[in-house]
Amino acid sequence: MSFVKGLQCRECGQDYPKEPLHVCETCFGPLEIVYDYDAIAKAISREKIAGRDKNLWRYRELLPIDEEPRVGMYSGFTPLVKAHRLAEALGVKESTSKMIQSIIRPFFIRIGWSPSLYQHLNPLVSQAAGS
Numbered sequence: 001m002s003f004v005k006g007l008q009c010r011e012c013g014q015d016y017p018k019e020p021l022h023v024c025e026t027c028f029g030p031l032e033i034v035y036d037y038d039a040i041a042k043a044i045s046r047e048k049i050a051g052r053d054k055n056l057w058r059y060r061e062l063l064p065i066d067e068e069p070r071v072g073m074y075s076g077f078t079p080l081v082k083a084h085r086l087a088e089a090l091g092v093k094e095s096t097s098k099m100i101q102s103i104i105r106p107f108f109i110r111i112g113w114s115p116s117l118y119q120h121l122n123p124l125v126s127q128a129a130g131s
Contacts (some may be wrong), residue, residue, distance in 0.1 A: 002063065002065055003044075005035060007021060011027050012026055012029055033064055040061070044062075056077075057069045059084060
C-alpha cells in the first residue's frame with residue numbers, strides 16, 4: 001500500500017492524480033509527490049522500517065507504487081569503505097567512500113522502472129546508466 005495521494009505542481013499548485021507524469025500541463029513546472037501524512041504516522045514507524053530487509057524497498061510505502069516490487073530486491077545498503085589513501089591525499093583524518101556511479105544510478109533506475117512495469121508501459125527506455 002502506498003501513501004501517495006497524487007502529484008502537485010511545485011510552481012502553480014495544480015493537482016494531478018497518481019499517474020506517470022513529470023511536468024505540469026499548465027505551467028510546465030515540476031510535479032512533486034503529495035503524501036497522506038496522517039496515514040503514514042499511523043501505519044509506519046522507525047522501528048517497523050528498521051526491522052525490514054536492508055534493501056531499497058524497505059521504504060516502499062513512501063514510493064509511488066501500489067504493488068509489491070518486482071525488481072531490485074537485493075539492491076541498496078552498500079557499505080561504506082574506508083578510504084585511507086584518499087584521506088591522506090586530501091589531508092583529512094578519515095574518509096569513507098562508496099562507488100557512487102555504480103550504486104546511485106541503478107537505485108533510481110529500479111525505482112523508476114517499477115511503476116512502469118505495473119502500468120504495462122512499453123517500450124521502457126532509459127538513458128545509459130554506465131560511465
